[in-house]
Amino acid sequence: MPFDLADARRRDAENPLRQLRDRFLRADSELIYLDGNSLGMLPVATAERLAQVVRNEWGGELVRGWQHWADLPTGVGDRLGAALLGAAAGQVVVCDTTSANLHKTAAAALAYQSTRDPGRHVVVTDDRNFPTDRFVLAAVAAQGGGELRVVEADPVAGVTSLALQTALAPGDVAVVSICLVDYRSAALQDLAAVTRQVQDAGALMLWDLAHAVGAVPIALDVAGVDLAVGCTYKHVNAGPGAPAFLYVRHDLADRLISPVPGWWGADDLFDMDADYRPAVGAARFQAGSPNVLGLYAVDEGVRLHAEAGIDTVRAVSIGLLDYLVALAEDLLAPLGFSLASPQESARRGGHVVLRHPDAYRIGVAAVERGVVGDVRPPDLLRLAPVALTTSYEDVFTGLTRIRDLVVAGEHTTVPARRSRIT
Amino acid sequence: MPFDLADARRRDAENPLRQLRDRFLRADSELIYLDGNSLGMLPVATAERLAQVVRNEWGGELVRGWQHWADLPTGVGDRLGAALLGAAAGQVVVCDTTSANLHKTAAAALAYQSTRDPGRHVVVTDDRNFPTDRFVLAAVAAQGGGELRVVEADPVAGVTSLALQTALAPGDVAVVSICLVDYRSAALQDLAAVTRQVQDAGALMLWDLAHAVGAVPIALDVAGVDLAVGCTYKHVNAGPGAPAFLYVRHDLADRLISPVPGWWGADDLFDMDADYRPAVGAARFQAGSPNVLGLYAVDEGVRLHAEAGIDTVRAVSIGLLDYLVALAEDLLAPLGFSLASPQESARRGGHVVLRHPDAYRIGVAAVERGVVGDVRPPDLLRLAPVALTTSYEDVFTGLTRIRDLVVAGEHTTVPARRSRIT
Numbered sequence: 025m026p027f028d029l030a031d032a033r034r035r036d037a038e039n040p041l042r043q044l045r046d047r048f049l050r051a052d053s054e055l056i057y058l059d060g061n062s063l064g065m066l067p068v069a070t071a072e073r074l075a076q077v078v079r080n081e082w083g084g085e086l087v088r089g090w091q092h093w094a095d096l097p098t099g100v101g102d103r104l105g106a107a108l109l110g111a112a113a114g115q116v117v118v119c120d121t122t123s124a125n126l127h128k129t130a131a132a133a134l135a136y137q138s139t140r141d142p143g144r145h146v147v148v149t150d151d152r153n154f155p156t157d158r159f160v161l162a163a164v165a166a167q168g169g170g171e172l173r174v175v176e177a178d179p180v181a182g183v184t185s186l187a188l189q190t191a192l193a194p195g196d197v198a199v200v201s202i203c204l205v206d207y208r209s210a211a212l213q214d215l216a217a218v219t220r221q222v223q224d225a226g227a228l229m230l231w232d233l234a235h236a237v238g239a240v241p242i243a244l245d246v247a248g249v250d251l252a253v254g255c256t257y258k259h260v261n262a263g264p265g266a267p268a269f270l271y272v273r274h275d276l277a278d279r280l281i282s283p284v285p286g287w288w289g290a291d292d293l294f295d296m297d298a299d300y301r302p303a304v305g306a307a308r309f310q311a312g313s314p315n316v317l318g319l320y321a322v323d324e325g326v327r328l329h330a331e332a333g334i335d336t337v338r339a340v341s342i343g344l345l346d347y348l349v350a351l352a353e354d355l356l357a358p359l360g361f362s363l364a365s366p367q368e369s370a371r372r373g374g375h376v377v378l379r380h381p382d383a384y385r386i387g388v389a390a391v392e393r394g395v396v397g398d399v400r401p402p403d404l405l406r407l408a409p410v411a412l413t414t415s416y417e418d419v420f421t422g423l424t425r426i427r428d429l430v431v432a433g434e435h436t437t438v439p440a441r442r443s444r445i446t
Numbered sequence: 447m448p449f450d451l452a453d454a455r456r457r458d459a460e461n462p463l464r465q466l467r468d469r470f471l472r473a474d475s476e477l478i479y480l481d482g483n484s485l486g487m488l489p490v491a492t493a494e495r496l497a498q499v500v501r502n503e504w505g506g507e508l509v510r511g512w513q514h515w516a517d518l519p520t521g522v523g524d525r526l527g528a529a530l531l532g533a534a535a536g537q538v539v540v541c542d543t544t545s546a547n548l549h550k551t552a553a554a555a556l557a558y559q560s561t562r563d564p565g566r567h568v569v570v571t572d573d574r575n576f577p578t579d580r581f582v583l584a585a586v587a588a589q590g591g592g593e594l595r596v597v598e599a600d601p602v603a604g605v606t607s608l609a610l611q612t613a614l615a616p617g618d619v620a621v622v623s624i625c626l627v628d629y630r631s632a633a634l635q636d637l638a639a640v641t642r643q644v645q646d647a648g649a650l651m652l653w654d655l656a657h658a659v660g661a662v663p664i665a666l667d668v669a670g671v672d673l674a675v676g677c678t679y680k681h682v683n684a685g686p687g688a689p690a691f692l693y694v695r696h697d698l699a700d701r702l703i704s705p706v707p708g709w710w711g712a713d714d715l716f717d718m719d720a721d722y723r724p725a726v727g728a729a730r731f732q733a734g735s736p737n738v739l740g741l742y743a744v745d746e747g748v749r750l751h752a753e754a755g756i757d758t759v760r761a762v763s764i765g766l767l768d769y770l771v772a773l774a775e776d777l778l779a780p781l782g783f784s785l786a787s788p789q790e791s792a793r794r795g796g797h798v799v800l801r802h803p804d805a806y807r808i809g810v811a812a813v814e815r816g817v818v819g820d821v822r823p824p825d826l827l828r829l830a831p832v833a834l835t836t837s838y839e840d841v842f843t844g845l846t847r848i849r850d851l852v853v854a855g856e857h858t859t860v861p862a863r864r865s866r867i868t
Contacts, residue, residue, distance in 0.1 A: 059508065063508055063512070066504050071497075071500050071505065074497075078493050078496055078497075079471065079488070082488050082685050083487070086477075089686060093686055120546065121735055123706060123733040124708070127708075127733070155712065156708045159722040160706060160707060163707050167589065255734075255735070257735065264511060264736075264739075265735055265737035265741070268734065283589060284545060284546060285582060285584075286546070286578045286582055287578040290581065296577050298577075300577075300580075311578075311582075312543020312546055312578065312677075313544075315740060316685070316686035316687040317496075317686075318687065318739065391510070400716075401716065
């Protein structure tokens with residue numbers, strides 16, 4: 025069957041989530057947006073709710089709003105946990121940034137483990153992990169009197185079971201932290217198997233779900249995961265700078281102490297003369313005042329995903345990704361592109377990465393052509409057709425435009441990489 | 447001269463900032479809002495800008511927005527620093543929460559000091575400091591292998607020079623952190639004198655400006671302050687959960703390392719394979735993705751304050767506070783209220799506190815009467831007539847209503863304190 029517009033439209037007509045596409049703002053009908061894994065699109069309901077919250081709640085209720093805003097971090101956390109994380113109530117709190125939450129949970133895990141057994145002082149991660157994770161975990165290990173052990177990851181498949189086995193073998197590992205979906209290759213780890221492997225070695229498992237949440241089904245409770253963090257501005261569509269989340273398994277929470285024990289993590293916010301007594305459950309990992317606007321945006325994003333159902337999202341996502349991979353093979357492979365993500369869709373998250381020596385300049389030129397993906401050094405073009413917002417027609421049109429611009433050599437006039445790129 | 451409505455209106459007519467009052471949303475014209483030091487009112491321009499940012503920037507620019515959003519934390523920081531902190535560019539960054547920023551700056555200061563001189567391992571604060579500060583500083587001291595030394599503060603005057611001298615005498619202090627304006631008594635410290643006293647003893651000075659910024663003129667550069675943190679949702683009118691800020695003196699910044707070295711504090715965001723190289727200046731204290739919406743709200747709040755001028759704000763604030771104190775003496779002292787703030791206006795920040803054995807129940811009953819202040823355990827009613835948003839008529843009406851409700855005994859039916867109050 026040929027790849028053409030009619031074929032793409034036939035596929036779209038069969039998409040069970042096609043009607044949700046109208047729930048997002050489309051300011052530019054010509055724009056092909058394939059970067060929802062970096063910043064998700066704006067749900068119309070979110071724009072309306074934020075406007076209402078600003079005027080009626082901040083403007084109208086003023087300080088009295090805290091009587092209900094105070095419950096947002098755990099309330100939205102519970103709803104996020106139920107819809108997208110497979111987490112029962114009380115274990116998820118929406119707060120701070122992924123970086124801050126990784127710092128807090130990793131530091132608490134290392135302190136807990138090394139207090140029980142001074143021999144357990146090693147933090148394990150991988151050499152291809154996201155920059156924040158590598159930087160923060162190194163700092164946590166140093167601050168906690170521990171040691172960072174960096175596993176070599178495969179550029180496509182990510183961290184292998186064998187590499188992890190070698191890292192865990194000495195029996196000195198306190199906590200392992202890797203990403204469920206790799207931010208470059210999209211490699212999807214086996215949540216339950218890795219968690220079990222880590223726990224069997226006596227270590228705690230701390231997942232970074234940034235690129236996974238909202239893209240793939242996640243079952244934290246079933247897998248017995250210890251700790252997790254992630255962001256909400258990608259596949260959860262909560263907007264730039266929306267608060268991140270963290271998960272702490274219910275029977276573990278009360279044994280962990282946040283290294284940033286701000287008053288919002290205390291048991292009683294207004295018992296102001298008392299010593300610090302941490303709140304029960306994941307809520308103790310809050311520190312300062314909640315980002316109220318951002319929390320409402322997370323709530324709306326979660327609501328949309330709950331309506332779609334994460335299993336349906338995943339099925340639609342795989343359809344779109346497989347189509348994109350096949351189309352890229354057809355249109356782009358002859359121009360020097362190759363797939364740098366796992367071939368098998370079950371082993372990928374919600375995006376794919378194509379390799380091309382000129383990826384950076386092609387990515388910039390594509391934006392000029394109205395196709396927004398993103399590039400990652402040194403030679404990767406990252407593309408995400410997102411189940412809730414992207415059509416097959418978008419993918420067809422987007423890849424066709426990329427082929428055309430490369431054929432026309434439009435990218436050859438783009439200057440070399442600047443320091444800050446999208 | 448009698449205190450009456452006509453007198454209050456005469457005073458309002460002479461207020462040089464009276465026209466700025468119309469720049470804030472007033473959803474309920476009967477509401478007397480005396481809690482702008484807890485949550486500042488909503489500027490109309492902020493509501494409009496947030497709506498525009500949500501639809502046009504998030505919705506329209508999508509991920510391309512980061513090309514300019516990325517500059518917000520330092521750009522808004524520079525404008526905040528210029529308008530309200532007496533800080534030249536490059537030293538202020540708007541990010542995270544006050545709790546998180548206090549943790550990062552205090553931990554960095556302790557690490558820096560104790561590396562230069564292992565004998566300098568003590569963190570000093572006071573026993574009446576805000577809960578977050580006491581909790582976080584204790585944790586920082588413990589995590590850094592140091593020790594917390596808690597100075598006894600006077601309930602009204604706050605930390606005295608003598609108490610500080612005693613705490614500094616052993617020569618082992620790494621960093622001192624207290625509030626410029628006390629959250630309960632409103633006691634205003636002498637920024638320059640305390641900074642000098644601390645630095646003369648070889649310690650670094652870390653100010654918490656939460657209740658001071660936007661209420662009193664602050665000259666960080668002139669005073670040679672080392673570090674400062676503060677929030678923006680009080681007198682800066684940036685809304686619930688708006689990001690906080692931190693200040694690091696320019697010649698100190700490059701010697702300090704954030705304990706949460708997330709990728710947003712790195713020198714090059716997208717040099718993704720590199721080791722952590724911190725950004726130049728205060729920007730290195732960023733960690734995760736900026737709270738874009740909150741940053742725009744801070745920017746609008748700062749703009750309003752810049753237009754008013756902090757010296758005018760302070761003059762108007764003192765007029766309102768002196769009036770409130772005199773009126774309270776007249777209307778409320780006979781009912782058992784007493785001033786628990788310094789008598790002299792030059793020694794107070796932007797609010798005052800009245801003591802009454804039934805403060806909690808009176809505060810709750812006052813809300814029912816349309817007068818919103820707040821209460822702090824055990825017996826304090828905190829009231830803030832804010833220069834940009836409160837009129838003399840508001841103060842007159844508010845205190846009259848409080849007198850009337852106490853005379854009528856309306857507070858006696860209010861149940862005892864719940865866990866969470868505003």
